[in-house]
Amino acid sequence: MADAVVADRLRKAFGDFVAVDDLSFSVGTGEVFGFLGPNGAGKTTAIRMLTGLLPPTGGTAVVAGLDVARDPFGVRRRIGYMSQLFSLYGDLTVSENLEFFGGLYQVPRDQFRARRDWVIESADLAAVVGQLTGTLPLGLKQRLALGCALLHQPAVLFLDEPTSGVDPLSRRAFWDLIYELAAAGTTVLVSTHYMEEAEYCDRLILMHRGKLVALDTAIGLRARMSRPLLAVVTDQAPQVVQALADADGVGEVTMFGRSVHAVVPDISRGRAAVVERLTRAGLGWSTIEPIEPSLEDVFIGLVREGETGGP
Amino acid sequence: MSFRRFWAIARKEALQLRRDPRSLLLAFVLPFLLVLVFGSAISLDVRDIPFGVLDRDRTPASRELVEAFQASGYFTLRARVESPGEVDHLLARGRVRLVMVIPPGHASDLASGRVAAVQLLVDGGDANTATIAINYADAIVAGVNRRILATRAVAAPLGFEARVWYNEALESARMIVPGLVAVIMAIITAMLTALAIAREWERGTMEQLAATPVHRLEVVAGKLLPYIGIGIIDVTVAVVVGMVVFDVPLRGSVFLLAAMSLLFLIGMLSFGLLLSAALKSQMLATQVAIMTTYLPTLLLSGFIFSIASMPFALQVVSTLIPARFFIVITRGIFLKGIGLGILWPQALGMLAFTVISFGMATRAFRKEIDG
Numbered sequence: 312m313a314d315a316v317v318a319d320r321l322r323k324a325f326g327d328f329v330a331v332d333d334l335s336f337s338v339g340t341g342e343v344f345g346f347l348g349p350n351g352a353g354k355t356t357a358i359r360m361l362t363g364l365l366p367p368t369g370g371t372a373v374v375a376g377l378d379v380a381r382d383p384f385g386v387r388r389r390i391g392y393m394s395q396l397f398s399l400y401g402d403l404t405v406s407e408n409l410e411f412f413g414g415l416y417q418v419p420r421d422q423f424r425a426r427r428d429w430v431i432e433s434a435d436l437a438a439v440v441g442q443l444t445g446t447l448p449l450g451l452k453q454r455l456a457l458g459c460a461l462l463h464q465p466a467v468l469f470l471d472e473p474t475s476g477v478d479p480l481s482r483r484a485f486w487d488l489i490y491e492l493a494a495a496g497t498t499v500l501v502s503t504h505y506m507e508e509a510e511y512c513d514r515l516i517l518m519h520r521g522k523l524v525a526l527d528t529a530i531g532l533r534a535r536m537s538r539p540l541l542a543v544v545t546d547q548a549p550q551v552v553q554a555l556a557d558a559d560g561v562g563e564v565t566m567f568g569r570s571v572h573a574v575v576p577d578i579s580r581g582r583a584a585v586v587e588r589l590t591r592a593g594l595g596w597s598t599i600e601p602i603e604p605s606l607e608d609v610f611i612g613l614v615r616e617g618e619t620g621g622p
Numbered sequence: 623m624s625f626r627r628f629w630a631i632a633r634k635e636a637l638q639l640r641r642d643p644r645s646l647l648l649a650f651v652l653p654f655l656l657v658l659v660f661g662s663a664i665s666l667d668v669r670d671i672p673f674g675v676l677d678r679d680r681t682p683a684s685r686e687l688v689e690a691f692q693a694s695g696y697f698t699l700r701a702r703v704e705s706p707g708e709v710d711h712l713l714a715r716g717r718v719r720l721v722m723v724i725p726p727g728h729a730s731d732l733a734s735g736r737v738a739a740v741q742l743l744v745d746g747g748d749a750n751t752a753t754i755a756i757n758y759a760d761a762i763v764a765g766v767n768r769r770i771l772a773t774r775a776v777a778a779p780l781g782f783e784a785r786v787w788y789n790e791a792l793e794s795a796r797m798i799v800p801g802l803v804a805v806i807m808a809i810i811t812a813m814l815t816a817l818a819i820a821r822e823w824e825r826g827t828m829e830q831l832a833a834t835p836v837h838r839l840e841v842v843a844g845k846l847l848p849y850i851g852i853g854i855i856d857v858t859v860a861v862v863v864g865m866v867v868f869d870v871p872l873r874g875s876v877f878l879l880a881a882m883s884l885l886f887l888i889g890m891l892s893f894g895l896l897l898s899a900a901l902k903s904q905m906l907a908t909q910v911a912i913m914t915t916y917l918p919t920l921l922l923s924g925f926i927f928s929i930a931s932m933p934f935a936l937q938v939v940s941t942l943i944p945a946r947f948f949i950v951i952t953r954g955i956f957l958k959g960i961g962l963g964i965l966w967p968q969a970l971g972m973l974a975f976t977v978i979s980f981g982m983a984t985r986a987f988r989k990e991i992d993g
Contacts, residue, residue: 384837387834388835392830393830399827400827
């Protein structure tokens with residue numbers, strides 16, 4: 312299958328600050344491809360370069376078979392884009408927004424009605440068609456924004472943190488829609504900083520400080536955590552992190568609320584080392600259990616490896 | 623250039639405009655008020671100047687002179703005083719702007735063919751009014767003189783008469799209203815569009831717009847269209863109010879006036895879009911629009927101060943102000959009834975401004991959307 316998106320050594324520098332550094336990857340048609348990383352990792356900059364909104368400092372991007380730098384308008388006709396912040400017109404009604412984008416994408420008039428009805432139905436907007444967009448709850452706004460980006464049946468869909476600030480139920484509905492699209496052959500590139508959302512993607516790029524940290528499926532990424540992980544549940548999480556940070560036989564330590572995750576060489580010796588250290592420090596805990604690494608653990612592990620120059 | 627995309631932008635802009643009360647106020651109510659206020663307040667006419675008389679002759683001849691002043695319509699008699707001391711008092715308190723002093727022996731001097739001196743004491747505090755009052759007084763006195771000369775069977779004296787053309791009555795409303803149409807258009811149009819592109823940046827809608835296949839020309843032209851519609855309504859309101867309320871005659875071609883107004887509108891609206899696209903901030907763009915249109919148009923366009931009497935440097939600067947050309951055109955069409963045969967240099971000046979503004983607005987927009 313032909314690749315829907317190919318990025319080759321993309322780079323973007325703003326003065327001395329390098330927002331995206333040497334980013335290369337390719338995405339197959341119909342794939343749901345995720346960009347995962349904290350704020351400032353370069354996800355938005357990468358997406359803006361792929362959509363032609365921002366000219367790269369170096370490297371090339373080919374989207375839907377067209378070179379973004381050479382034929383930006385051709386690319387824009389074949390892609391849909393939903394930006395990070397709500398960016399439809401709040402003072403237009405839902406149907407006026409749809410008509411506006413239908414016009415900009417030159418959706419043929421005889422097809423427009425059917426497309427609009429499809430968007431209204433699949434995004435569940437029928438009850439608010441005549442309402443001013445600015446008065447809608449965020450979840451509906453996001454679905455409408457997605458709908459506006461889909462009117463012209465784009466080959467590739469770019470979603471920049473589409474669900475930030477949306478309640479979990481709406482988020483789930485949003486992802487159901489994305490799966491439906493991907494099943495119908497639309498390639499979806501989505502950025503997020505919700506780790507659990509990243510699990511929905513076929514493949515993921517982990518980004519940190521503009522660099523690609525890892526590129527794999529969620530399962531593949533977890534498999535990279537070769538060493539086991541212990542979760543210490545405690546009321547004194549900050550003190551526990553401090554105590555374990557320099558303990559012998561304990562690797563990276565990270566706090567997740569009341570739970571502290573510690574990377575250990577193997578489970579039994581690791582548990583003994585943790586118990587010994589916490590007892591000596593006079594700290595309490597309720598459980599110490601081995602757990603499956605989450606993507607967040609993987610992410611933190613890989614970033615720290617990168618920073619210390621190898622495992 | 624796709625008509626469909628252009629139309630989508632124009633339609634969207636019109637819908638937003640319709641739902642924005644501030645823009646509507648600015649677009650429709652303000653021009654109407656401005657014509658009324660400017661038209662009545664910036665009156666350069668001097669009428670009914672209050673004056674006083676110290677008549678120390680008290681003869682039919684002296685009364686005739688006072689009569690002539692009152693009959694002219696330019697002067698209204700406010701006070702008759704008896705002593706020179708009271709004259710000072712009158713002027714100082716501002717009850718009258720000038721006092722006519724007729725010395726004793728006025729009638730007998732006239733009768734014996736000697737020069738009969740009459741003194742006018744004028745309050746120079748408002749130099750403009752004072753000058754005009756003196757000119758009027760001169761003219762009235764000259765008229766009286768002629769009548770006196772005519773009653774004597776001397777050969778008719780050679781009379782010198784100045785005639786004013788176009789604005790026969792020298793009514794300033796006739797001068798001001800055609801210029802005012804230009805000034806109001808200049809002020810309002812650029813302010814209206816100064817918001818149009820900056821708003822998209824500030825609300826974050828620009829990013830979505832930039833990701834669509836829309837071309838910069840479609841955006842700029844599409845955004846202009848609804849404002850051109852508003853501008854046409856505004857010009858019509860200003861012209862009708864000027865003709866109905868201020869009695870300004872329209873002697874030239876209505877079509878030429880419409881065509882020239884359209885050219886001017888597009889130029890000023892494009893200039894507003896240029897500021898909006900370049901500055902990306904509604905507040906900044908509005909402020910710059912006011913600074914670059916309102917003041918220069920008021921001061922350097924020839925609306926109030928004659929360009930010919932400006933220092934050379936300012937005359938050069940004034941050629942950058944499109945209202946300068948438009949004012950000559952509106953006055954020419956309204957008052958002189960002249961056409962492009964005479965007004966073509968001004969029309970060309972406006973065309974240049976419009977083409978450059980539109981081109982630059984499109985360019986300023988392009989950088990952003992093409993990244």
